[in-house]
Amino acid sequence: MLITNTRATRETYPNDLRSIMSVDNAEQSRKWLSTWGGIYPGSTPLYALDGLATALGVGQILVKDESVRSELGSFKALGAPIALVRLILRLWPNDGLDPQALLSGAYKTKFSDFTVISATDGNHGKGLAAAAQSAGCRCVIVLHANVSAEREAAIAAYGADIVRIQGNYDESVEEAARLARENAWHVVSDTSYDGYEEIPRDVMQGYGTIAAEIVEGSARSKSPVTHVFLQGGVGGLAAGIVSYFWETYGTRRPTAIIVEPEQADCLFQSALSGVAAKATGSVDSVMAGLACGETSPLAWRFLVSSVDYFMTVKDEDAVQAMQVLAKGNESDLPIVSGESGAAGLAGLIQLMRDPKLARQAGLDHSSTVLLISTEGATAPAVYEQLVGESGLGVLARQKEFLDRRASHYA
Known part of the structure; x- marks a missing residue:
């Protein structure tokens, strides 16, 4: 289910929000984290999945892989x-x-x-x-x-x-x-x-590191990002990302779409009411990291004006998206994405299956879509059960893919 957020604006980033979260503070956080042994040095990969983009009918799909941020396996x-x-x-x-x-x-x-x-x-x-x-x-x-x-x-x-x-x-x-x-x-x-x-x-400010790396990485891609799909939960990740994009790009910010489980739809309900709200369902979801019943009021202060669409997906949609990313194809490398990590792709697939919804969200062959795979196989047994292959197995095929590509361009 998809709804348009009529409260979204294309104005420049407001000063009252900048006083809470800003690019400058995000960069300070990034500097502090840069020497922590709990994360790996450098940026996480930003992969282009051209085969999947062609199959779905969009211009380009970029996937930020947070599974390799650290041994913790997530953003x-x-x-x-x-x-x-x-x-x-x-x-x-x-x-x-x-x-x-x-x-x-x-x-x-x-x-x-x-x-x-x-x-x-x-x-x-x-x-x-x-x-x-x-x-x-x-x-x-x-x-x-x-x-x-x-x-x-x-x-x-x-x-x-x-x-x-x-x-x-x-x-x-x-x-x-x-x-x-x-x-x-x-x-x-x-x-x-x-x-x-x-x-x-x-x-939320710590998550600005992801946005900073995306801004740097997408500057080197063949086209600017037009749409970003973000996981829901209480709204913290989405607020950390969209606030950075909003301050950086101003009126040219990407179209933002939030995806959450249909039984944990607190942000969807917030968009309907205009205030931070509670979920209407059971909250229990295979997307464990998004199984949240109440919107963070602070996060909502950012999302209410910067997210253009809110949508829900079924658990089986997320599992299918995990499998699509794990499989890869001749032009796209396999990616290990956990139950919550694949939610953004689940939302994109759902919209592109319905031409009316795709038009509503402004998605077409000229769109460059950004997805953030927020986690890898953080529960390895669950991942293997849902995907039919272990995370280690997918990573082995990913390495083979990258080795073939490296030898081809050598």
């Missing part, structure tokens, strides 16, 4: 570490702490009694646990009933203490807030709520 390696650093700098303003040294563990003894906590569907918790381990502080992660044991083990591997609840994601957020109040811990969440905006802002 969340960019948000939680920056939020943790900025939190510590605010709490110890007079100690002369160096942000990059902090993530390198230079002050581990100082923060051994400092505890951070967060609820998660998996990837944010893993990013926070890794950053806390680097900084030397304690990390507690609250998991809801639908988070797999496989994802739990991946978080615990970074030294986090795990708390399990029987409810959903939104109830895990409430439990994390309760535990923080009782124990004088600090919540490092990627979703905002009443009286809690600084840290979610910092998380």
